Amino acid sequence: MNKINYLMFNTKYFSIQGRFGKSKSITTSSERIGGDTKVYKGRCYKRNIDLAIKIMDKNGQNEREAKFFPNLDHENIVKVLEVGDFPGIIPQIFIAMELCPWNLSDYIKNNECLPSDLQKSFNFSKQLVTAVVYLHEKHIVHRDLKPWNILISRCGEKIKVTDMGLSRTVDIGKTATTVTHILAGTNGFKAPETYQPNATYHYSSDIFPLGINIYFIFSGGKHPFGDDPCLWVGNIKMNKRTNLTKIRTIKSMKKSQLVTLLKNMLKKDGGSRPTAKEVLQNEFFLGPFASDDDNYPANKSNLKKSGAEFVGKSI
Template sequence: MTLKIIANKYEILAELGRGGMGRVYKVRHRELNKIYALKLLREHLVEDDNQVARFHSEARIMANLRQDHIVQVFDIDRAGDQHFFVMEYIEGKTLADLIKEQAPLPVADVLSISRQIAQALAYAHQQQPMIIHRDIKPSNIMIESGSGRVVVTDFGIAKLLDADSTRQTLSGLAVGTPSYAAPEQLGTTDDLDGRADIFSLGLVMYEMLAGRPFFENLTPQQIIGKKLYDTQEFTPTFDTFVAAPLQR
């Protein structure tokens, strides 16, 4: 059955994207006549208490963040077995789409985009307790049309660090996207802090400048092995358009 109305309030206009946990729709509030983005938990996960808790945790984390470069959450609700939260709708494209269409990006654009992402991360990391995104990658970054505002989205695997500790127990579970995750996210260490997000941002910056991921044509297992056990070196064949600004 195709969904048309959610919670008798939100009319679905279009599907914006989907992932393992949920689908994101462009919706119209029927009474307010305002456009939002709505993330709906996938039907097969509603009986999984852990997944439902994770979904609501993402919504609560985002709802408590008020920063220009972090997507804003306005409502968290459920209607029957439909779990959803409502966010600001951003007219634009993902950074992944921008890279695919225009990369390599001009250095000035890379710096502007990176600065705005860094501002979002700095704000999240300054919260008490600290919020670590853990999945910074081009597809989780939106570029707003017209204004060029950069917005960090998808806090689905974000974690809160206890205010009195710099440790987050991960029980040996690798989280994040291997191509962008910091090594400490991929091993069995319990040490994890905001530097993991900064590592991911560095890889995103590389991709904007080079027009390709730092790790390409490798399986997730190969990427994890390289990050955990290999030493990465920049050779003289490193792209000149990236190397030149670094040498200034």
């Protein structure tokens, strides 16, 4: 694994310059790119690549993310170059990782082509499932799968799962994490059982939000439990008002397969949901994919420029 060796950090938030690591080749700017998190644009001049540098308080949850990330090696999970202690008065951690210019939500909002480019929607969905299969095979439950934690590579062709802060390992031979007092996940993107006090998180608890995200992709940004975010939690808990009618045009056979698959993934009873591997092996993801308009051209020029687009090579 390549090591991050030097960081010049000077932002309106910290005003700190410090060295850590070994190769002395990394810099950051004050350009914040992570929304609510402290993620900044960075660059490794030795490798001539752009980076995202995440600065976090040093606590159990963030140390867990720093522990999980470097050990993961999959094309559909954000690649981490290095993690370490960030120098300063307040104990902090940094994670330096590949820079992805969009999250799934922003990508769909800014890409007029995606709702009609069903082959890409299919590819994104399959890649997302593949990433979850990989995590589960590593005995990791993500626990916070949502469009904002699903990034799109610079080439616009790859899904990249990120934000492992709420992830937990599952003891070999078991199917659930230990009981925790930490409220994991994001309202509207959590399985029904996770709203219970002292909930345990099963592998199946990832399958429910995985289904929500697949529907999000194929519907052009819609939610299967309604258009009003205020109603999502209640509808999920009661398993009512599920609406899978906004899937974009797919040939009738494939659409029927997708709807059936999503219904199984969104079952209230976690024990009745398919595993991630069973989702990947479902007939919907096997064989060629075709839409009603197979000749629809993928117009990459429709991807609107975002402030998150940067010059440089990707990892």
